[in-house]
Amino acid sequence: MAESILRASNLGISFGGLRALHAFNIDIREGELVGLIGPNGAGKTTVFNLFTGVYKSTEGAFYLHDKLMSGKKTHEIVAAGIARTFQNIRLFKKMTVMENVLIAFTKDIRYGLPGSLLRTAGFWREETAIREKAMDLLSVFNLQDKAGWGAGNLPYGQQRKLEIARALATNAKMLLLDEPAAGMNPTETAELLACINTIRRKFNITILLIEHDMSLVMNICERIVVIDYGEIIAQGLPEEISHDPKVIAAYLGE
């Protein structure tokens, strides 16, 4: 079995008296595609916010490649290799498609203040190099022709893709997708499915995704974790999950 990449042990967070997540245990293996599902308000996005350092956990811890990540700041976690997308798309709308991807390369740029002020050869070399890298990445998503567009002017489906491209540009090993198919029509969803499969193959990346679209989840996820009221109620293969009485109860009510 592949090596563990993202592991949470007894992870939890309380906001005042509200326990949003409790005793969350997960062990994601390299290359896996895991789905995280649950009814509205179950705590799915909270899990993502914990994994990306937006929230600090109040109990337990999580590890990336057995390195402790909890307590670190968002940009440190990104540098370590966890990137995410957002439920409500968060692009830099007034910047170009290209610039949106370039931002994610910023942490790898080595020229400093003097280099940028003096426009040294190193400055231009790095700027050119990241532009080429960004173009390569955009072409994976079929966005290369729109590199100069304002990101806010892209059609909805492509905005989703650009967000994924930006996340990949951080050189992530672990990708967290928060409802990537939300608001998409069936054609766009199918396209997204193909897209996710491509990036898995191409970038050899591990994915944890939140999704409400059951057909998508059942289709591509190798393993599913179901949470409700901040606790894991079931986890296993898609077929097992779809027949689990607890899951059915949580979704349909008793």
Added chain:
Amino acid sequence: MNDKKNRTRSLLVSLLGVCVLGVVLLLVDSFGGMDSYIRGIFMQCCFAVIMATSLNLVMGYLGQIALGHAGFMAVGAYTSALVTKAIGLGIKAGTIAPISNVSQFFIGMLCGALVAALFGLLVGIPALRLRGDYLAIITLGFGEIIRVVIQNLPFAGGKGLANGQAGQALIGIMKMNNIYIIFAVTVVSVAIMLAFVRSKFGRAIIAIREDDIAASSAGLNVTYYKVLTFTVSAFFAGIAGAIYAHRGLGTLQYSDFTFLKSTDYVIMVVLGGMGSMTGSVITAVLLSVLPEMLRAFAQYRMLLYSVILVIMMIFRPIGLFGNYEFSLYHLLLKWFRKKPIEAEQSAAKGGA
């Protein structure tokens, strides 16, 4: 690569443009068009340009409201004035080898800018945790604190807190009204700020303005870039302050750096367009020259500004220039070429 050729050309054209401006200045000067009054206005334009462009870094690019920019200017002004005064005294006493006025000014200016930057850093680290209105109030408070502290510093012309008296002016400051040097300082300052916003730093701070949560998720250390921008902005406010202190009157008063002064620069940035250096430069010059031409209406200036601002917010909320940047090179290309070349237009966006 074609890109590189364009960059070099664009740079050369810009340099040429600056030289032409310099020659115009020289011509006007040598034909006697530069009496001390005009000189004064010219200097005023210069430090206003630096103030507006540096404030634009924080307000336009970083998207944070800062109402205490005159505070940093005051720090720069007083520091540089005290430094040049000390050097002057040292030379008189024979403890320091005599150096030219220009080098004295540059040493003072650099000290002023560095101390202002230090203050920017000190204020920025706690203040930039806040945003929007809260940051505005913190910076406003900072500007006032600086002014009141200066008012009470004995070595800055004040009488000290213990005396409980109003401060006096700092007097006997060296004159540095060589318009060419001031012009050069202004051009270099604006060029440096332009280079700053057209690098990974500028990209990063615009991203933070657009969406700071997404920016940190893309791996940006948001606090670092915010504080850095604030510091750079304060540095240049310090330079503007140094020019102001040495503009030729020989005195500095704490009352020169009131909240109204800060709002003057805020108005320039907002009118010119937040996120447009071109806009800041042009409105800074306009709003420095106009009040002089309309001396008779001087006391209605603020009234007029507010009316203009209100009209602006209704009809063109992005400011005169939005985030458009003027490029002499592309203007010339447009004039002398039949067909605009696409590669060059995209290069205009990215590089230069």
